[in-house]
Amino acid sequence: MIVTVIFGSDGGATKGVASRISKKCQGRAVDIKTATMADFENCDLLILGSPTYGDGTLQTDWEENIDKLRGARLKGKKVAIFGTGDQESYPHSFVDAMGILYDEVSGLGATVVGFTDTKGYDYVGSTAEREGKFVGLALDQDTQSGLTDKRVTAWLSGLI
Numbered sequence: 001m002i003v004t005v006i007f008g009s010d011g012g013a014t015k016g017v018a019s020r021i022s023k024k025c026q027g028r029a030v031d032i033k034t035a036t037m038a039d040f041e042n043c044d045l046l047i048l049g050s051p052t053y054g055d056g057t058l059q060t061d062w063e064e065n066i067d068k069l070r071g072a073r074l075k076g077k078k079v080a081i082f083g084t085g086d087q088e089s090y091p092h093s094f095v096d097a098m099g100i101l102y103d104e105v106s107g108l109g110a111t112v113v114g115f116t117d118t119k120g121y122d123y124v125g126s127t128a129e130r131e132g133k134f135v136g137l138a139l140d141q142d143t144q145s146g147l148t149d150k151r152v153t154a155w156l157s158g159l160i
């Protein structure tokens with residue numbers, strides 16, 4: 001199974017997670033800044049990752065390159081999403097960027113896989129939560145980095 005992880009990252013946390021995820025599934029991690037349409041399309045499982053900035057927005061490189069995603073043929077494609085955030089400092093918009101990516105790829109007809117339990121997190125609100133589940137894997141490198149490896153491994157085992 002060919003896995004491609006496409007990420008955006010300001011401070012490096014999401015980049016680090018993307019590379020850990022891609023190593024665990026012998027995939028490639030590609031920065032959204034340099035990603036091509038082929039990177040989105042030529043894989044069996046597409047994993048998208050973004051930190052949340054502002055008051056619940058996508059990371060800037062994702063915003064600036066969102067047309068690459070919108071132009072990709074993702075109908076029926078298996079897509080999984082992960083998000084990095086900080087539930088202590090931003091409890092009202094925790095990992096909101098995952099919700100934005102979810103709406104984008106759902107609109108393109110992708111099949112989103114890898115929903116996760118919201119148990120184990122302490123936040124107030126998140127647009128990444130739909131019907132009681134996160135639309136992807138929520139990671140908090142600021143306050144729960146010790147849980148990341150276990151969360152990633154468990155998540156991937158359900159995807160691959």
Ligand SMILES: Cc1cc2nc3c(=O)[nH]c(=O)nc-3n(C[C@H](O)[C@H](O)[C@H](O)COP(=O)(O)O)c2cc1C
Pocket residue numbers: 008009010011012013014015051052053054055056057084085086087090093094095096141142
């Ligand atoms: C100015 C600023 C705003 C942020 N806003 C949010 C937010 O709304 N929700 C959230 O979950 N995390 C928020 N964060 C936390 C980042 O998403 C988190 O630190 C992430 O790991 C950064 O990833 P990066 O190093 O790949 O850029 C914010 C951080 C900063 C500095």
